[in-house]
């Protein structure tokens with residue numbers, strides 16, 4: 001949460017306590033137009049790679065004697081911030097237009113299971129390996145494999161059994177189309193025939209989600225998440241098996257990417273769904289930890 005009175009004071013505005021009724025304080029603010037401009041600059045805290053350059057530009061702008069120079073620097077800072085968000089938006093659009101990746105783990109004992117995220121796949125692969133440890137390792141531990149699903153199986157050539165001929169009860173009419181169709185049907189105990197074929201998932205049927213031209217309130221909130229807020233979320237993802245470099249920039253990029261996808265998919269419910277996914281991850285981490293202790297105790 002931004003301490004708005006601190007930002008105001010730092011910008012050179014005067015914050016005065018006018019009165020106090022019970023626990024409620026009434027304050028007012030006054031100062032120069034230049035101080036108000038510094039307040040506006042200070043209120044918006046940029047995030048991401050452009051953040052340092054933006055900060056430097058705004059600091060230099062505050063030191064300029066010429067208003068025109070200061071204005072040019074502020075404009076440059078604004079453009080940098082805008083580019084940062086446009087870049088994020090393009091990355092999100094690219095990821096939203098690809099069908100969701102399906103992850104799987106297979107092993108001889110546990111069979112085949114699918115997962116929505118790579119973190120879940122990694123956690124399950126790890127758990128599956130542990131199930132082959134008894135007095136010693138079973139050779140079958142090598143049956144544990146995981147990956148992404150590249151092809152799915154789709155129904156093709158679906159055909160409906162033709163209706164029985166109305167004119168010829170024994171379907172023996174000469175040059176009768178209805179009789180011919182009935183007789184060509186391979187097996188009258190089946191109402192339909194079809195085939196099944198492999199179809200690549202990449203060319204699949206998931207329609208490209210349009211990325212909104214205007215910032216929606218949800219995207220504005222998500223894209224404004226500062227790195228110190230993304231950090232704890234990234235740490236949960238890492239504990240659940242996600243691969244994230246231990247750098248604030250990478251943590252923020254991965255978390256924002258995840259959140260933007262949630263917004264594009266679930267709209268205003270993005271945080272309800274995101275919080276549930278995080279809780280699931282935490283649950284799995286706990287279970288994995290508890291399972292590990294149990295194994296060593298045996």
Ligand SMILES: [Zn+2]
Nearest residue numbers: 165173176179
């Ligand atoms: Zn017929």
